[in-house]
Amino acid sequence: MVRGMAGILACVPIALSAAPPQLPKAADLAADGVAMRAGSMPMVVLYSRADCSYCDQARHYLVPMANDPANAQRALFRQIDIDSDATLTGFGGRPTTHRALARQLGARLAPTVSVLDADGRPLGEVIVGMRLADFYGQYVDNAIDGARATLASRP
Numbered sequence: 001m002v003r004g005m006a007g008i009l010a011c012v013p014i015a016l017s018a019a020p021p022q023l024p025k026a027a028d029l030a031a032d033g034v035a036m037r038a039g040s041m042p043m044v045v046l047y048s049r050a051d052c053s054y055c056d057q058a059r060h061y062l063v064p065m066a067n068d069p070a071n072a073q074r075a076l077f078r079q080i081d082i083d084s085d086a087t088l089t090g091f092g093g094r095p096t097t098h099r100a101l102a103r104q105l106g107a108r109l110a111p112t113v114s115v116l117d118a119d120g121r122p123l124g125e126v127i128v129g130m131r132l133a134d135f136y137g138q139y140v141d142n143a144i145d146g147a148r149a150t151l152a153s154r155p
Contacts, residue, residue: 021059021060021063021064022059022063022079023046023059023062023063023066023077023078023079024066024077024078024079025078025079025080025081025086025088025098026045026078026079026080026088026098026101027088027089028088028089029043029078029088029089029090029091029101029120030089030090030091030092030093031089032076032078032118033091033118033119033120034118035076036076036117036118037118039073040148040151040152041073041074041075041076041148041151042075042076042115042116042117042123042144042147042148042151043075043076043077043078043115043116043117043118044062044065044066044075044076044077044078044113044114044115044140044143044144045077045078045079045080045105045113045114045115045116046058046059046062046077046078046079046080046111046112046113047079047080047081047082047102047107047109047110047111047112047113047114048079048080048081048082048110048111049081049082049083049110050081050083050084051083052110052111054110054111054129054130055110055111057111057130057133057136058111058113058130058136059079061136061137061140062077062113062140065077065137065140065141074144074148075115075144075147075148080098080101080102080105080107081098081099081102082098082099082102082103082107082108082110083099084097084098084099085097085098085099086098088101090104090120091118091119091120092119092120105120107126109128109129111128111129111130112126112127112128112129113126113127113139113140113143114126114127115143115144115146115147117147117150117151123143123146123147123150123151124143124146124147124150125143127139127140127143
């Protein structure tokens, strides 16, 4: 019995240390833009910070949306860390960093969700902060639907 309890307790730190779910980090937005144009879809971007518990809450809504096969052709999901100097390729094909691109795109607070076109232009209003958690997923769904309608109306 003691061995059984010791085995169970040995697993507790592993379960408690599990990392929160993550969105794919932005790496090559120019290549993402090519895929977005081909699929006529927008990109949902979460601007995040490492020390942001509200960002973790936002990811709890966004990660399942990103992993849902029904959304595979609906939108591309990426994360940009506003406090990171990790390099990435911007929408125009030039090297930049997460921090610099977030600043360029006007993201100062975290979490912020923006829906962008293949050139990195916003397709509607941004979602700043963790608005009413019960409706957060709906806010994002509505933003995606609006962005898709805007893309469909473009020549």
